[in-house]
Amino acid sequence: MTDSPAPVRPDRRAEIAAGLAGVRSRIADACAAAGRDPAEVTLIAVTKTYPAGDVVALAALGVTDVGENRDQEAAPKAAEVAAAGADPCWHFVGQLQRNKAKSVVRYADVVHSVDSVRLARALDAASVSGRDRPLDVLVQVSIDADAARGGALPDTADPDAGLAAVAEAVAGGDGLRLAGLMAVAPLGWEPDRAFARLAEVAEAFRAVHPGATALSAGMSGDLETAIRYGATHVRVGSALLGMRPTLR
Numbered sequence: 001m002t003d004s005p006a007p008v009r010p011d012r013r014a015e016i017a018a019g020l021a022g023v024r025s026r027i028a029d030a031c032a033a034a035g036r037d038p039a040e041v042t043l044i045a046v047t048k049t050y051p052a053g054d055v056v057a058l059a060a061l062g063v064t065d066v067g068e069n070r071d072q073e074a075a076p077k078a079a080e081v082a083a084a085g086a087d088p089c090w091h092f093v094g095q096l097q098r099n100k101a102k103s104v105v106r107y108a109d110v111v112h113s114v115d116s117v118r119l120a121r122a123l124d125a126a127s128v129s130g131r132d133r134p135l136d137v138l139v140q141v142s143i144d145a146d147a148a149r150g151g152a153l154p155d156t157a158d159p160d161a162g163l164a165a166v167a168e169a170v171a172g173g174d175g176l177r178l179a180g181l182m183a184v185a186p187l188g189w190e191p192d193r194a195f196a197r198l199a200e201v202a203e204a205f206r207a208v209h210p211g212a213t214a215l216s217a218g219m220s221g222d223l224e225t226a227i228r229y230g231a232t233h234v235r236v237g238s239a240l241l242g243m244r245p246t247l248r
């Protein structure tokens, strides 16, 4: 049995509440400016490097979705949060090794970072044997088509990393449900240019996969721009919880 985490101290709780209020109002303002309904945009609190107690505090403040980027950290944290009686939807947003698929499908509800056919197949096999319902998957796309930085490549026929091939592998998996696309603005790109490009890719993608409507884009620094270009999920860490000690 996993122990539930100690409750956060009142000053930390107040800090998290203030961070959340700030992010919620940024999302509301961005939706108003874009003429969008805020109900179309889901806030995912990215809690990497922060303890399970912070996740429980976020859940108590009404946050329904949390994100993590490393299995070694996320698996025990999810168990602690469950032991505290909180049940948020867990999003895995980081680079994922195939040998972690079995672990991730046990606690994650959504994986945002599938960018190869081989990873899709590994997750599908793990999901079929380790879950009682399909895993939601977003295909991570590369905005700058730099294969070294991860992300499936739009407009290329690469059999492992081409966007069409990865999407087909996800859509064809019995244990997976193709939910949409995810991207990170490349370093050195203006968010406007990055998310405009992503919106084009997403539009073409939805013409082929009309049910895959999720678009996960935007972080603490660029969520307004992502919302302007159609993000349905924003992944926010530091603006909610504070700067992380190490950047990763």
Ligand SMILES: *Cc1c(COP(=O)(O)O)cnc(C)c1O
Residues within 6 Å of the ligand: 046, 048, 069, 093, 094, 184, 219, 220, 221, 235, 236, 237, 238, 239, 248
């Ligand atoms: C850490 C992380 C985030 C959150 O970043 P912040 O700048 O702290 O908001 C979002 N997406 C991914 C994939 C991440 O790894």
